[in-house]
Amino acid sequence: MTPQEEAEVRRRQRTRSILMAALLIGFAALVYGISIAKMGMYGG
Amino acid sequence: MSTATHSLPAAMPAEWRDFLALTKPRVMTLVVFTGLCGLLVAPVQLPPVLAFTAILCIALGAGAAAALNMWYEADIDAQMKRTASRPLPAGRMDRASALHFGVGLGVFSVLLMGVATNWVAAAILAVSILFYVFVYTIWLKRRTPQNIVIGGAAGAFPPVIGWAAATGDVTLLPVLLFALIFLWTPPHFWALSLFVRTDYANAGVPMLPVVAGAKATRVQILLYTLPMAAAAVAPWALGLTGAVYGIAASVLSAVFALMALQVLLNKATEAQAMGPEKRLFAFSILYLFALFGALVADKWIGA
Numbered sequence: 001m002t003p004q005e006e007a008e009v010r011r012r013q014r015t016r017s018i019l020m021a022a023l024l025i026g027f028a029a030l031v032y033g034i035s036i037a038k039m040g041m042y043g044g
Numbered sequence: 045m046s047t048a049t050h051s052l053p054a055a056m057p058a059e060w061r062d063f064l065a066l067t068k069p070r071v072m073t074l075v076v077f078t079g080l081c082g083l084l085v086a087p088v089q090l091p092p093v094l095a096f097t098a099i100l101c102i103a104l105g106a107g108a109a110a111a112l113n114m115w116y117e118a119d120i121d122a123q124m125k126r127t128a129s130r131p132l133p134a135g136r137m138d139r140a141s142a143l144h145f146g147v148g149l150g151v152f153s154v155l156l157m158g159v160a161t162n163w164v165a166a167a168i169l170a171v172s173i174l175f176y177v178f179v180y181t182i183w184l185k186r187r188t189p190q191n192i193v194i195g196g197a198a199g200a201f202p203p204v205i206g207w208a209a210a211t212g213d214v215t216l217l218p219v220l221l222f223a224l225i226f227l228w229t230p231p232h233f234w235a236l237s238l239f240v241r242t243d244y245a246n247a248g249v250p251m252l253p254v255v256a257g258a259k260a261t262r263v264q265i266l267l268y269t270l271p272m273a274a275a276a277v278a279p280w281a282l283g284l285t286g287a288v289y290g291i292a293a294s295v296l297s298a299v300f301a302l303m304a305l306q307v308l309l310n311k312a313t314e315a316q317a318m319g320p321e322k323r324l325f326a327f328s329i330l331y332l333f334a335l336f337g338a339l340v341a342d343k344w345i346g347a
Contacts, residue, residue: 005056012057019060030097034160037091 058138062131063145066114067107074332075106075202078225081336082206082218085343090210094160098209101157102202105169108150109176109198115142116181123247126240157209165209172201189252192237196229203336217284220275221339225332227272231265231304232328238262238307239315239322262308265324269304273297276335285339286346292338296331303327 001009079102083095090098114121114132122133131137150173158166176198185191200222207218237244237251238261244251253261276297280290306320 009056012059016057016060030093030100033093034097037093040091 058131058136058141062137063111063141065131066111066137066142066145067149068110068114069107071110072103072106074329075199076103077333078221078336079103079202079206081340082203082221083210084206084340085217086207086210088210088212090161095210097160098157098165098206101153101160101166101169101209102205104149104153105157105173105205106202108146108148108153109173111142111146111149112173112177113181115139115146116177117185120186120247120249124243126243157205161209162212164212164214165205168201168205168208168214172198172205175201186249189250189255191250192230192233192252196226196233199229200225216282217279220278220282220284221336223275223278224272224335227268227275228328228332230268231272231300232325232332234261234265235307235321235325235328239318239325258313262310266301266304266308269301273301279339286342288345289338289342292342293335296334296338300324300327300331 076099080099083090083098114130118130118132118139121127121130127133132139132142150170154166154170154173157169176195180191180195180198184194188194203221203225204214204218207221208214234252238253238258245254252264256264276293277290279285280287280293303320303324307324310318310320312318
């Protein structure tokens, strides 16, 4: 693998990791919201 | 199965944009819209967070089905101008990544739907994904010119899933909405396949214009338009909706039928002379958006 390809791999890994982190944070927030809504529905 | 060659070095990971492209985001707009309308016309109102989650799950499920479709069809896509630049045929992603992404997204969407709303909606979502991948993509698409009819059933599920997410059951109105999209799909897609015919012929997909000819396809378009119009007006005729929807459905369906008649009368075999076909295809998209929009408007005005 040439140094250019090596750099391209790192760049793609970085953007994918950042995106994954953002999605996981969003998912955690969504599950929190679902929990609150469910507790409201069943009067918990 | 694909024999597409990869220009991708083994260790080069695909760009995130290519994963997004696997989900066919443009097709998703109609899926999300009809799913949302199914949810909004249901007699039970979900808390906003749960309604959002239900629509998100429908979108993710549709994305999963699209990704698995592209995973299986990379060889066909490589032979058509319209699809040759998709991530797999263009060699920007390896097939295993597409498969893992599709299966993972599908399982995730079904589980999240079950946890957030109910397992009836989750089960219908699972059936719709499996139906699209196994019955349509793998089994029938390459075997029968009626492939689009069967594929239409997969696209008809979203309003039923939206309704079930809110109510936990399926009654006559969501079934009629299913029938409407199911019967709408053949005229919609066959109008398109008339003017992109050569592409499908090259890829060996048995599209109706390829195996039965343009004339038979034009007859079939009109033959499906009539029961489609009946399904569109039925919710009003059966007293399930008000006059706002009834009038919109009657007028829009009459225009649709008139355009289908113009297609029937057109004798052109070259794409340049297929004005009526292109107009019908463009109108068919507007038709579905307007009809479902009218359904929601009708409920809000009547409430």
